[in-house]
Amino acid sequence: MTVDRILPTEEAHDLLDLTRELATRELDGKADDYERRGEFPRDLLRTLGRSGLLGLPYPEADGGSGQPYEVYLQVLETLAGSWLAVAEAVSVHTLACYPVHAHGTERQRKMLPDMLGGELLGAYCLSEPQGGSDAAALTTKATRDGCGWSVTGTKAWITHAGQADFYNIFARTGGEGARGISCLLAEAGAPGLHPQTPERTMGLRSSPPAQVVLDNLHVDADHLIGEENGGFRIAMEALDAGRLGIAACAVGLGQAAVDYAAAYAKERTQFGKPIAAFQGLGFMLADMSTQVSAARALLLSAARLKDAGRPFSIEAAKAKLFATDVAMKVTTDAVQVLGGYGFVSDHPVERWFREAKVLQIVEGTNQIQRLVISRALTG
The missing domain is CATH 1.10.540.10 (Acyl-CoA dehydrogenase/oxidase, N-terminal domain)
Incomplete structure (x- = not known):
């Protein structure tokens, strides 16, 4: 549709x-x-x-x-x-x-x-094996080496690891907490930058994340992005917009699941009529479509705030939370509409179901989004 x-x-x-x-x-x-x-x-x-x-x-x-x-x-x-x-x-x-x-x-x-223009593909290296949601506690360290920085540590769950041409690396250049983090720009192939074997993932197997080991990676002084120790603010600004991107992916996945399930229900017959004609299944499809439309409306409302230059981070958190939860619910229901056929890989709803799960995790888990929203409400 x-x-x-x-x-x-x-x-x-x-x-x-x-x-x-x-x-x-x-x-x-x-x-x-x-x-x-x-x-x-x-x-x-x-x-x-x-x-x-x-x-x-x-x-x-x-x-x-x-x-x-x-x-x-x-x-x-x-x-x-x-x-x-x-x-x-x-x-x-x-x-x-x-x-x-x-x-x-x-x-x-x-x-x-x-x-x-797409000639250079980028990666965003913030998360670490022991610190995903608590990004301010990262331990990757960058120390001055005379003509720049020497970076040591491990980044985790990095999309485009091993594929990217440039890497944004967030590393500790000062004291503890958010105020001691800087953003450094490194090029693929630099000595000391080692993408690891891709993770074996439930979904998105054509774009699996991987760890990136940084072993005395040298980054020239002029590759510091922004101010020294000002990288955490850059990271959070980028993630606000990135959450809208993941919400949009969730809406697209959900819409595809609705469309496929509805088309299947019109063609599949049981007891002498299409299964879409049975009220129990028809109401399920109606709820699926309504939820996706609501997620899209919330997403675009947040986008318009951003476009107008107004604060949008809380609305981005709401959009990411709601849209990805909807994608998980709608793809689950799409599998149910197809019955046994939804459980096999002959139909794409099986893949969409697996893919929807990761959207509730990346760019801040949905539990973190709830924390962001609740803190905004309660001060």
Whole structure:
């Protein structure tokens, strides 16, 4: 089903049409093969980048497309409906470009056209094996070595590890807590930067995360992004926007599950009529569709706040929480609609069910989102 869109410009409508065309031509029908082989679709990311889809929310002067977040998120939703791993890769890459865009020096910003054009793929190295949600407690350490920094530690759950061309590395350069963290930019292949074997994941097997071991990695002094010990603020700014990206992926996945389940229910007959005609199942489909629409509305409301330059972090947390919980619920129900056929890999709902789970975890678990929202309410 094509969802009716109210977009701010005719250009945005054209962009969404282009995205649908690219998704149909380049993504549809390919996910299962890549997932089975555990192969990352790097060339597809380059294709999307050369089509202008990897720099959508960034200014044209930097090599982006200058689109509002409201539009960018609907593009992500469309991509996620065809192949979640690709949409998540676009979201993570967009997140990884943020530090240089918002806080980079003039020299660092010269990389933006290649970053936003998809020639350079980014990774965002914040989490650690013992510190995911408690990012301010990270232990990766960067010490001055005369002409820059020497970085030692291990990062965990890094999307694009081993695939990325540049890595944002958050490391401790000062005292304990959030005020002692800096953001450093490292290039792939640098001595001392060692991506590890990809994790064996439940879903997103064509884009599995991996640890990145940093063994006396040298980072030149001019690769410090922003102020020394000011990296935690950069990390949190990027994550606010990144949560909207994951919410958009969840909405796209949920919409795909609704559409597939409804189409199946109209074709599958039992007791002489399509199973969609049975009220118990029809009401389930109605609830699934309503939940996805509600998640989309919450997501776009948060995006409009961001586009207007107003505070949006709490609304981003709400959107991420609600949309990813909805994706988990809707994909579970889609499996139920298909019955036994939903339990086998012949139908995509089995994969979508597995993929939905990770969306409740990445960019801050949904328990952390509830903590953020509750603290905002109670002070």
